[in-house]
Amino acid sequence: MRIIWLKGDYVGNRERQAQASKANCRLVISFHFNAHPNPRANGSEVFSNGKGDADYIAARLLHIITNILGTRSRGVKPAQGSRAGFLKFYHCPAVLLEPCFITNPEEANLVHDVQTVRRLGEAIADALVKWLPFDAVLGLDIGHKFKTSQPNDRGARCFYGDFEADHAEQLAKVVAASIQIRSAV
Numbered sequence: 741m742r743i744i745w746l747k748g749d750y751v752g753n754r755e756r757q758a759q760a761s762k763a764n765c766r767l768v769i770s771f772h773f774n775a776h777p778n779p780r781a782n783g784s785e786v787f788s789n790g791k792g793d794a795d796y797i798a799a800r801l802l803h804i805i806t807n808i809l810g811t812r813s814r815g816v817k818p819a820q821g822s823r824a825g826f827l828k829f830y831h832c833p834a835v836l837l838e839p840c841f842i843t844n845p846e847e848a849n850l851v852h853d854v855q856t857v858r859r860l861g862e863a864i865a866d867a868l869v870k871w872l873p874f875d876a877v878l879g880l881d882i883g884h885k886f887k888t889s890q891p892n893d894r895g896a897r898c899f900y901g902d903f904e905a906d907h908a909e910q911l912a913k914v915v916a917a918s919i920q921i922r923s924a925v
């Protein structure tokens with residue numbers, strides 16, 4: 741599997757969507773984390789653009805996330821408007837992960853545990869290697885980072901003071917590294 745990192749804007753100027761089309765991505769995975777003013781808000785959700793097998797992949801990834809983090813499933817949700825609406829502008833299947841709420845102290849603890857992040861990233865990689873053809877191109881997208889129009893955006897603030905984009909990048913990098921190890925023969 742070949743991985744490409746999608747960078748630039750994805751709302752308005754659709755730079756990431758154009759990159760995915762040009763590279764003929766089989767699947768795009770967008771890494772985010774959830775946030776809410778109420779620190780008790782909790783659970784995992786995955787958005788899908790509904791194209792091809794996106795709903796199936798979203799459901800399977802959600803199952804992996806809740807299984808490893810021990811979080812409550814908030815379900816697979818259709819990309820719409822301000823809730824991941826930009827996914828609809830990818831021509832290929834695209835999903836957006838919100839593994840947990842970084843504004844919830846207990847769930848923030850999960851993503852501040854290196855072992856837990858590694859286990860989750862490896863499990864996602866295992867599944868992708870199993871599902872996708874060996875020559876597939878996978879587009880990975882770190883939410884809120886590398887935007888052309890807002891280079892300083894980092895997304896929501898975590899309970900521990902760092903940011904959504906920091907955690908999204910950590911998880912995405914484990915997924916990418918694990919896929920590369922598993923794809924090397």
Ligand SMILES: [Zn+2]
Pocket residue numbers: 842848852898899900901902903907
């Ligand atoms: Zn944090």
